[in-house]
Amino acid sequence: MKSSPVAPTPLTAKSAAPRLDNALVWLMALTCGLVVANIYYNQPLLAAIGRTFGISDSQASLVATATQIGYTLGILLVVPLGDMLERKRLILLMLLGAAGCLGLVAGAPSFGVLAGASVLVGICSAVPQLLLPMAAHLAPEESRGRIVGRIMSGLLIGILLSRTASGYVGAHFGWRVVFEGAAVLMVALTALLAWRLPTDRPHFAGTYGSLMRSLITLARELPDLRRSALVGGSVFAAFSVFWTTLVFYLGSPAYGYGSDVAGFFGLVGAAGALAAPLAGGLADRRGSSYAITAGLVLALASYLLLGMGGGYLAGLVLGILLLDVGVQSVHISNQTLIFSLRPEARSRLNTVYMTGYFTGGSLGSIAGGLAWTHFGWAGVCLVGSAFVALALALHRFYER
Template identity: 40%
Template sequence: MTTVSPASRLTGGLLFAAALCAGITVANIYLAQPIIGPIAAVFGTSPQAASIVVTAGMLGYSAGLLLVIPLGDSVDRRKMVGGLSALTALLLLGGAAAPSLPALALFVGLAAATTVVPQILIPLVAQLAEPAQRGTAMSWVQAGLLTGIMVSRVISGQLAGLLGWRWVFVVAAALTLIVGLWTMRAIPADGARGAVNYGALLRSLPGYLRSEPVLRRACLRHAGIFAAFNAVWTTLALVLTAAPHGLTVGEAGLVGLLGLLSAALAPMTGKLVDRRGPRVVAGLGLLVLTVAIVLLATGANSLVLLLIGIAAVPIGMQTSQAANQNAALTVNPAAGGRLNTIYMLATFLAGALGSTVGSFAYGIYGWLGVCAAALIFLALSALGLRRVAR
């Protein structure tokens, strides 16, 4: 177990560094999404074949969640953040110099596996924060995380247009290294920690899921939320560029920046979690997202309603994230790395399912089919709102 001394309590400087580092590093997972076209052109292949780079990033991140994050309960997290940031920067530079599409996919996948720094920082912040302010502190880091996700696609596309796609990875490598090492200096050393065998860390994961009903409910709630979010977010550009709206691809990409409103509201959401508890706020997030999906369905023929729904969807998702991740990590703060592994794996796998279902639903039933699928996912999420028997 780690003993946190009073001198190691959360400071404003560390919180700012953690939020910035989360935003910079999480962007590495999404860099390739808007530049598949230029990558395909350079390697003389189709965009569909080049999308293996995006798939490799997602698979790599999943592997990192499972295999790297649990080490945060045993290894000094200060050293982990610095080491992973340096390794990620090297791998991104390898991607920038990749001579072939398979090599690029390999480097991107490995970089995604080591860019799990945000999921080390969130349990760290949760452990260092005072219990009455834990939700607020976590929400600042989540705000940085969400900003990185929303902005990365726009910046990546613009940078590729100006300098070429290889420079996207060069700039990302430089930012990851600089911000990662700066954040490492802001993190207090963990000090003496009980040695835990790596295999034992991984074997303990199913036990936590079996024995902790609060953790199971939090995972179920946000898995449904994130699946619904990805179902609509993956297909959003398709409905925006189709009739009757007819936006350009560039205009559709900029519409996604409406999601930044949720990042601005994240600290307020965290305070609400501290005051009312995770279960109540999770219910609020579910309600907001349900209303947003209904607006999106109506917006199939109304751009105004569609834009309102687009702005509201990330707000509902972020509200749910702030509440449910708080609930998951407070089960046992000393095991925050393993609890976060379970929670994020459930979230990420559900998100992948939501993206797949959303794409199929759009192809068969159109935009209304996507919204219907999202509402089904939200109904599953609502099952997790039941109180845990004490």
């Protein structure tokens, strides 16, 4: 009898899986932060990249879009293999691939080569989306949520602090040095994980085709998964609208700052991300739907503040805090919701959700660059607000 494409076939007993110790959990969190940073290093450097190749701000913003498109492709096409292939080997191969592609970015002789290499960097940087299901599988039942939450905190901090690091290094040593350093970090992580990461046996016994078809089955059968992917994609589009254009706004006559100062605004965002565990507690107490609504209201308020008071430093900082707390609250609450739907298919649930999430981020980068070029900061805030409003409408009315 043919097995369902959704349900995985366990090849090893859960009791045989190695247990996580505290040091390994922190190593996974560090890895997630350093690898996901590869996607965001370019955002404070877009103006400098544009000057190097003699292109406009809107053209330079396509580098951020290309990297996010690559990450989306990695999540869609590679991450499901974590249920079918041995995860440790897959993770190590992707880290080595990321190192090579980052080196290609650093030495890119033309904008076309840079954009193509950026897509490959994104594909190879989908490692965190393999580590999170791996941690969920290896963690004891009674502490799974805490362990996955700790690893997710590394991911969030990596997203935000990557801009600080790349902005500072890019301003003082050039944007190419940022990617050279990132390539070295990927090689070092490969060696460390090869020594420390346990073997994690696959769970799916079918073919790659049946594995990919199961994604469609999950999306078709689970309206909560579809809604979460659409809401997450819309709110991450709003997030990308802001962070893609911030470097241009700070470099404009309104502020006159360089990429180093633009990067340090990532520290403000990181402070907002520290509030993310509160969102998880709110979801536990009041339910994921309530926590998602609260996060969307905060994100909408942030854009209203950025539109009216973004010309003042205090207004800009407070707007960033509200935006990052709101977006991370929605993201964590969405993941809490989808992981409860089909525990035996968490990797593929994550693939469906994160594909929608980063598709939205790619669209947000494009929309942000166009809004800045044609309408300035007011256009950026209007487009960002529209994406949040769309997310709120989807959350409240889709499949109700």
